[in-house]
Amino acid sequence: MSDKWVKLAQRLIGLTSEGKLAWQDTSDDDVVQVVIGKNAIELESSGFHDFEIRVRDGSGKVVDRFSDADLSEISNLNYASALNSTYNLIRRQISGTEQVLDDLLDELGKK
């Protein structure tokens, strides 16, 4: 199971940086969510460099959860920093900042 946590986190980080996941805001200020297949994943930022990833099934029930500390313990790598960057990127994607910057760069590239 723990190997799957690492794989899942790595895929989330990778696909988010490629802009391939449609993250959404939630009612909680510190939680973002993405639907993948028939399930959903939540990423919660609780304090400085403290992250929790929750897996929800189709009914919305939390079926699994793990933190950056769990990932670091399993892999001997510091996941807090990577998840922090990912979380910030997600926030920028949701707010549209990334899109605005992309549009600006496209326009400037034409000049």
Place this chain on the structure above:
Amino acid sequence: MLFRISRVYLPTLGLKALKQNHMLEAIEDCELISVDWDAVFSWPGYDFWGILLAMVGFAFSIAFAARASSKASVAANAAHAAKRSMINADTASQITLVQQMLVEIRLRVENQQWEQVSEKCEAIRVIVAPLLSSGNVELSEETEKSLIGLQAQMASLQKSSDEIRHNGSDFNLVKIKSVLAKQAEAVAKAVREIKDNTEAVQNV
């Protein structure tokens, strides 16, 4: 006996002897064309006629079965369409109920009635879960994804409501309302899709 046979054959030969009172001549003529029934039965034989009769019967039974099968197929398709139409109508009514509940949640949030918010979130999850898991409901991938997202959002809002209620946690009213508005939009789209599907099934 001979006379009876001749009466059968007379009209086909065009003889008008009977009308002209030449009965005897007519009967003599008829003797010439009287049927040798023994010959009929001896060639090609009873087997031939039996097989021919069986084949004709078989052909009729095949035609009858094909017709019956076609009718059964049409009836089965109609029954299937009726069932699908009923499922779609039921799904549409369930999702419409969810739509109404989202409106109620929004009002409860504005009034900060967190217990009711939590209850309604749970109620929505209970309604939507079987729609996603039953496999009877035909939903597009996009709608299915929207409903899974709704489930996760409702679970998250339920958790937030419980925390606000029990721990007095901070909350962002604008954000909660924004999330609810997005979910209402997704649900409205799902209702439209299911209603369109129902109409399409009824028109088939």
